Amino acid sequence: MKQFEVEAEQSGEQLTLRFSGFLNEEADFTQIPESQAQNVALNLEQLEGSNSLGLKKWISWITPVSQTAQITIEKAPPEIVNQMSILSGFVPKGAKVSSIFVPYYCDSCGHEENILFENGSGFVTGTAATKPGYRIDDRPCTQCGADAEADVLPEAYFKFLFQK
Amino acid sequence: MKAKLWGVRGSLPAPYTPEYLEKKVRGLLQDYGEYLKDNAEGDVDGFLNQTERHRYQGFGGHTACVEISTDSSQLVIDGGSGLRRLGEKMMLGPAGLGRGEMHILMTHFHWDHIIGLPFFIPLFVPGNDIHFYAVQEDLEERIRAVFRKPNFPVPYEALPSKIHYHQIAARQPKAVGDIVVTPYELDHPDPCWGLRIENKGRVLTYAVDTECNRLSRKEMGEDAKLYENSHVLIFDAQYSFLEAAEKVNWGHASAPVGLDLAIREGIERVYFVHHDPAASDEKIMKSAAQTAEYFNKLKETYVKKNEPLPNVEWSFAPEGITIEI
Numbered sequence: 109m110k111q112f113e114v115e116a117e118q119s120g121e122q123l124t125l126r127f128s129g130f131l132n133e134e135a136d137f138t139q140i141p142e143s144q145a146q147n148v149a150l151n152l153e154q155l156e157g158s159n160s161l162g163l164k165k166w167i168s169w170i171t172p173v174s175q176t177a178q179i180t181i182e183k184a185p186p187e188i189v190n191q192m193s194i195l196s197g198f199v200p201k202g203a204k205v206s207s208i209f210v211p212y213y214c215d216s217c218g219h220e221e222n223i224l225f226e227n228g229s230g231f232v233t234g235t236a237a238t239k240p241g242y243r244i245d246d247r248p249c250t251q252c253g254a255d256a257e258a259d260v261l262p263e264a265y266f267k268f269l270f271q272k
Numbered sequence: 273m274k275a276k277l278w279g280v281r282g283s284l285p286a287p288y289t290p291e292y293l294e295k296k297v298r299g300l301l302q303d304y305g306e307y308l309k310d311n312a313e314g315d316v317d318g319f320l321n322q323t324e325r326h327r328y329q330g331f332g333g334h335t336a337c338v339e340i341s342t343d344s345s346q347l348v349i350d351g352g353s354g355l356r357r358l359g360e361k362m363m364l365g366p367a368g369l370g371r372g373e374m375h376i377l378m379t380h381f382h383w384d385h386i387i388g389l390p391f392f393i394p395l396f397v398p399g400n401d402i403h404f405y406a407v408q409e410d411l412e413e414r415i416r417a418v419f420r421k422p423n424f425p426v427p428y429e430a431l432p433s434k435i436h437y438h439q440i441a442a443r444q445p446k447a448v449g450d451i452v453v454t455p456y457e458l459d460h461p462d463p464c465w466g467l468r469i470e471n472k473g474r475v476l477t478y479a480v481d482t483e484c485n486r487l488s489r490k491e492m493g494e495d496a497k498l499y500e501n502s503h504v505l506i507f508d509a510q511y512s513f514l515e516a517a518e519k520v521n522w523g524h525a526s527a528p529v530g531l532d533l534a535i536r537e538g539i540e541r542v543y544f545v546h547h548d549p550a551a552s553d554e555k556i557m558k559s560a561a562q563t564a565e566y567f568n569k570l571k572e573t574y575v576k577k578n579e580p581l582p583n584v585e586w587s588f589a590p591e592g593i594t595i596e597i
Binding site: 109132133134156157159160161163164165167187190191194195196197264 | 484487488491513514517518526528529531532533535536562565566569570573574577579
């Protein structure tokens with residue numbers, strides 16, 4: 109696994125952090141510069157996964173940040189979505205999940221691909237007035253065009269939507 | 273070397289309520305009725321063999337007490353309520369005749385680790401030699417305080433056994449017979465020491481109570497040696513991962529954390545203990561299921577990267593089991 113790294117980009121009130129590598133006990137969050145940004149976007153696309161020790165570090169870092177900034181989690185890969193749903197705590201209270209990847213598999217040609225689901229179309233987070241939900245349809249395989257299926261157990265994969 | 277778990281609950285002893293016991297019995301009787309539809313009447317052993325152990329034995333309600341034994345030596349870790357029953361067993365031997373020599377190492381002095389001391393019968397038998405060990409300087413005062421009115425009617429001065437105190441050095445090995453124990457500091461609200469327990473090349477790591485706030489080897493510093501080259505880990509998994517994340521500075525950890533430490537250090541087996549007193553047997557099993565789900569997903573992640581994880585056997589330990597180290 110690659111070492112955990114963070115790239116930061118600030119533009120006005122928006123701070124974007126791009127994470128890569130494996131989130132474990134060696135993850136160094138001190139490399140993230142201090143910021144007064146009101147909005148913090150966390151791009152997880154290049155994260156390879158996480159163990160519980162890395163998740164503990166993540167929670168220690170993100171909890172105070174979430175108290176002063178609006179956090180948006182974007183492009184969470186399957187390895188992270190799984191942990192979001194199993195261990196809980198990854199998405200702090202008040203944070204939004206704007207997009208996640210869902211793994212798809214094509215029976216016809218064996219092609220595997222992660223498809224981006226966006227909040228508002230593939231899934232919706234709940235509000236005070238509405239329940240959270242998801243919709244998983246077959247998608248055309250980008251390799252052979254046959255119907256590819258989501259390679260997840262939907263109830264387990266989207267469990268993070270229903271955690272309080 | 274063996275380790276018998278005389279108490280695996282944390283914080284407070286947790287006996288079953290009559291209502292809970294009735295619920296368990298009713299459930300078992302109903303299932304036995306179903307079982308008899310396809311099996312011979314009276315085949316109770318057969319029924320129990322195919323029933324999950326926690327349903328008919330449970331995890332137990334006594335607090336922390338572990339008996340370490342080799343062919344020639346014995347060492348007791350902590351005096352939780354489980355110590356009472358261990359003392360009863362000891363009374364069947366030399367201790368009952370006032371010829372016993374016992375060694376008790378205290379990791380720390382929270383109630384759940386000392387509550388069994390006033391009920392440790394060998395203390396009340398003239399002639400027995402009881403040796404207490406701890407890193408903490410105030411070991412003797414802490415033990416004396418347990419036998420003090422109005423909290424206990426028998427004052428310390430009335431105990432007829434011979435009581436000896438040994439302060440042991442942090443991070444230095446101490447031999448008790450042929451068992452060598454080395455204390456390393458844990459992450460707990462009051463000073464608490466994990467133990468590296470060695471005999472004939474086999475190593476048991478006892479990491480109870482700990483929140484495990486220092487996660488990397490670098491953060492653990494000298495205390496990282498607690499887990500290095502160990503074969504078996506007994507680990508504080510009082511809470512689920514989320515509960516532990518929310519209960520900051522409460523001093524306890526969760527099973528996934530213990531599992532990841534074991535994976536990193538190449539530890540063969542992990543036994544999770546210090547179960548929350550509020551956790552029913554079913555809740556503990558739910559934690560076990562969550563841990564299994566976590567471990568399986570982690571393995572999948574590593575397999576995809578062609579970096580298979582070492583195999584670690586683990587379980588949420590019930591009271592009364594004996595672990596072969």
